[in-house]
Amino acid sequence: MKPSLYDPFATMIETLPARAIVKVLERQRCMLEEDLALQRPVPLKDAESILNFCHFVEAVREGLPGWAFTSPPPPAHLEFYRKTLERLVASEELPFDARSEFDGVIADCCLRPLHCAG
Secondary structure (H helix, E strand, O other): OOOOOHHHHHHHHHHOOHHHHHHHHHHHHHHHHHHHHOOOOOOHHHHHHHHHHHHHHHHHHOOOOOOOOOOOOOHHHHHHHHHHHHHHHHOOOOOOOHHHHHHHHHHHHHHHHHHHHO
16 A cells, blocks of 8 residues: 555646646546545545545536535645645636635534534
């Protein structure tokens, strides 16, 4: 099993032109879902984080309500995801409010355990 799935993913996305990112995210999502379905060894936390981000971008792009993350992404991933969203907004691949919607989804995801505890 690779020590990190996220690092090569982030490096790849950072090197792409913004207009190519959405297509690459779609392909990455399909590959990860196949890996999981076929029970291939993948770092689950990284896979979950990347899949959540891919689903979020797809939902926002299609004008659907923001994807609810299954768990908060690791803090190290958040800044990269925000920067990627800013690139996608700047290239008009996503609507202007994608970044604020992402922050709302993340806040909701992080607060969800607190609501269940009371």
